[in-house]
Amino acid sequence: MTVRQAHQERVRTGDHFINGDVACAEGALAAGCGLFAGYPITPSTEIAEHLARRLPEVGGTFVQMEDELGSMAAVLGASWAGARAMTATSGPGFSLMQENIGWGVLTETPCVVVDVQRPGPSTGLPTQTSQSDVMQAKWGSHGDYEPVAYAPASPQEMFDLTVLAFNTADRLRIPVFIMADEAVGHITERVRIPAAEALPSSSRPRPTDAPGNGFLPFKAGPGLVPPMAHAGEGYHIHITGLTHTERGYPTNSAEVHDRLVRRLSDKVLRRADELTLVERVWLDDAQVAVVAYGGTARSARQAVRIARERGVRAGLLRLITLWPFPGAAIAQLGLQTRLVVAESNLGQVAREAERYTAGQVYRVTHAGGHLLPPEPILEAILERA
């Protein structure tokens, strides 16, 4: 825990040569993160270390908790006290956070959770890269919910998507995931931080009525996102992980539960079009399209480039958003091209992609460790062309 004392700039506008983890931390600062709670774990630790130094300089709070259960809980608490809050971890810690992530979903608590993925199951290969928590981001906590998860492919995107994650979290009142991978967290590249005014920003919907007028903390308007009052503002909110009424009080009603869980899903799914970001590279005339994301997308882009040099019309669909799943983009692509999915897991996105395509999806998979190189992807492109 460190003392607050603002004497440094929050947004370090300019060009920096920093790794993905540090870029993520700078993104959090630029987004106005007020509290970071975390527990060290490779390959995410640099995020915590950087924020331990930087957050107190800008009036924020860094706290190293005793474990990831506590980290996630503290982030939720901070959010209800009005702060933008974040934690960062890797697979083992992400597992421990799942129960409280569900609490965040049900209580509509905005926050950002960064998972710099390493190969699992279990302790796996702690210092190496992987993308094997993709499905955990979707299904990790119990119950039905629709998460938002981004997959950065460079330190620049670690910065940009962290800023975006805070905005999405606040706008929709949900925990948002950055599903990074070690390869992206640990490479060092140029990161361009824009001027503070140029950063996108959106905020939590807030109550318009003064306290005392029967504020209903879970009554959502047509946008499906209710206004959020914080602790200490006089509303005397009650927030529970039990199924609750619009007043926030527990109920045993199956009907209320069904309505609540549907609204929580719908508020995300209804915005799927704007939330699902993809990058299309040379797809217009492509015969073979590679679908890839995160660090692996860099290898895929190189493979596609080489294929083009050899006269094969290849393209790349890079998934920037993993959840909600960009199924529409994949479905459309599946109609006109043959698909290759390349990923550092045993087919988590490939299997999801198959649900949106009639034809078979060719898989280039690797359980993780080293970054999947371009060669097997190139080979798959050439075989499919």
Next chain:
Amino acid sequence: MSEIVTTTHPTDPLLRAERLPHIWCPGCGIGSVTACYMSALAESGLPLDQCVVVSGIGCTGRVAGYVNLDSFHTTHGRAIAFATGVKLANPRLQVTVFSGDGDLFAIGGNHFLHAVRRNTDLLVVCVNNFNYAMTGGQAGPTTPRHSFTTTTPRGATDQPFNLQHLAAALGVVYSARWTALHLRQLKTSFSQALQLHGFRFVEVLSPCPVGFGKANDLGEGIEEMEFYRAQGVVDRRISPAEALIEMSKSTPLPLGVFVDPERQGNGQAGPAKGADGVVGR
């Protein structure tokens, strides 16, 4: 928890009247402890809009649902960690954690240790009913040896935590133990704790006829209360280490303030405090 509900409808503005009747069983001590805390809070002069209650999961965890304050019913074991986030993000808030012995000292035990280590500015109230009541009376970290619970059908064999010793050894700023019967002393302790800063701990022994009393010959709530009254002893010479709870009719039940700014938890009694309101029965 049983399905029995009490029918009283207190109209206390400190409680969420619209949520009453509460769900606690007749003879349960949690309701009185809650009301006692709220009246100490009201008299403390602290602005109620800046007071927050955080609970975990359990019968005691439901306290957050009844206090008319900003209140959070979190996940099992994580109340202290959640409260840490609230407090750090807005240090102006007075944050109190209310939870059960299982929530705070089994599944959430590690958070207690580390919040004390950081001396986080929290008041933690543990309603110690010697069992996991919400789930139907299983053994927990404070279940006395030889006690019967649904998971210790032959009597508990493991050594229970002496929470006063634990808190004192960790170095809390304030630590007291009362029962749900000693409401006057309990309220004084709440008041004292609310005026202090840093990590403060109040343990309240509370009858749970459903989960613990009946199976251990302590009877219904009233009889369990009577047991507390008969066995309770306030003696400032009893150190935290000696404040074991044996739960037998032949041993005393040590109560009182075990750590305060004048009496640190090193087993040494500090200067006698005179008429501080914390006196024996």
Next chain:
Amino acid sequence: MTRQEVRLAGFGGQGIILAGYLLGKAAALYGGQHAVLTQVYGPEARGSACNADVMLSDSPIDFPEVRHPSIMAVMSQEAAESFLPSLVGDGTLLFDSDLVQLDWPGRRFGVPATSIADQLGRRIVANMVMLGFLSATTGLVPPEALEEAIRTTVRAHTIELNLRAFEAGYTRGTAA
């Protein structure tokens, strides 16, 4: 597209990672190039041999890993032995002639980086001597860009010493 894969190697404590960082930073921020720095983390990195890999290019870099360096600078015998096989056949090898003895059929340049650093008063800046030498012999990244990277990275009171070490290496390199 021209691409250069560079590997710097030595033993822990020689400032190999810092040298790689400065090379990448100079190229990316002050040299108008694209650059990626990668390092090996974990137990492997704790052995006595350590390395920093820098990929330089005039176009954006996709796959970031250095697999076939065409330029390698080695500052310990062990690093030389473990990493030399990765250097491409016609690659350029730079080495600290105080610490490394080896044969290399291609272009090779030795520089007594450690003793030059000793003469400057601090052995710790041998990495800067090597960086200056590398800039001069390979022309990878202009010296001004590297000097700017040094100025904006190392602690204020060590800037001057680091720059002097860099210049000493650079001067050696231009004469080599």
